[in-house]
Amino acid sequence: DTGVSQDPRHKITKRGQNVTFRCDPISEHNRLYWYRQTLGQGPEFLTYFQNEAQLEKSRLLSDRFSAERPKGSFSTLEIQRTEQGDSAMYLCASSHSVSGNTIYFGEGSWLTVV
Amino acid sequence: GENVEQHPSTLSVQEGDSAVIKCTYSDSASNYFPWYKQELGKGPQLIIDIRSNVGEKKDQRIAVTLNKTAKHFSLHITETQPEDSAVYFCAASIANFGNEKLTFGTGTRLTIIP
Numbered sequence: 001d002t003g004v005s006q007d008p009r010h011k012i013t014k015r016g017q018n019v020t021f022r023c024d025p026i027s028e029h030n031r032l033y034w035y036r037q038t039l040g041q042g043p044e045f046l047t048y049f050q051n052e053a054q055l056e057k058s059r060l061l062s063d064r065f066s067a068e069r070p071k072g073s074f075s076t077l078e079i080q081r082t083e084q085g086d087s088a089m090y091l092c093a094s095s096h097s098v099s100g101n102t103i104y105f106g107e108g109s110w111l112t113v114v
Numbered sequence: 115g116e117n118v119e120q121h122p123s124t125l126s127v128q129e130g131d132s133a134v135i136k137c138t139y140s141d142s143a144s145n146y147f148p149w150y151k152q153e154l155g156k157g158p159q160l161i162i163d164i165r166s167n168v169g170e171k172k173d174q175r176i177a178v179t180l181n182k183t184a185k186h187f188s189l190h191i192t193e194t195q196p197e198d199s200a201v202y203f204c205a206a207s208i209a210n211f212g213n214e215k216l217t218f219g220t221g222t223r224l225t226i227i228p
Contacts, residue, residue, distance in 0.1 A: 033214070045215040
């Protein structure tokens with residue numbers, strides 16, 4: 001079963017460094033989402049793609065964050081000049097527009113900024 | 115925007131008893147309500163969902179009810195087992211073209227006491 005795949009699963013970085021996370025959605029899912037989750041909280045929406053088009057961005061997505069989905073398949077989320085407040089789990093999810101918006105999440109990428 | 119409140123934040127039940135988790139939402143336009151189970155260090159796993167055109171949905175030991183008038187929905191787990199111990203999140207969204215983001219509750223930590 002090819003579920004949503006995220007890489008790396010864990011990343012420790014020094015403040016000020018750049019990090020990039022990759023997400024491979026479920027095959028043939030045309031919608032891809034990024035969420036952020038901090039300890040004790042529910043996931044918060046960051047951004048959403050349909051195919052290669054980025055259709056919505058949350059105000060949580062500051063200028064230091066950029067997401068791409070160049071060919072409508074995998075996606076990357078880059079955080080530039082990381083800050084300690086960026087420490088969180090970054091979740092990727094995917095769905096298909098025809099299947100009624102059932103959204104499936106990956107296992108997440110844990111980021112710790114030291 | 116949408117706001118989802120979830121109660122209780124923690125719940126302990128004896129193995130074999132039932133557990134009920136309740137959520138309320140603010141946006142009357144929301145029409146899709148999934149529930150996710152999250153185990154430690156893992157991503158959220160969809161366990162059941164309901165759309166606004168039905169009032170109840172059941173899948174084995176799990177059921178969800180929806181009251182659109184009152185804008186609340188509930189998760190019911192019967193005959194609880196130790197493996198049901200996890201954090202459960204409710205969510206709401208407006209499932210239409212181009213606006214698919216989920217707004218999550220703050221989670222309920224369910225502990226099943228053997």
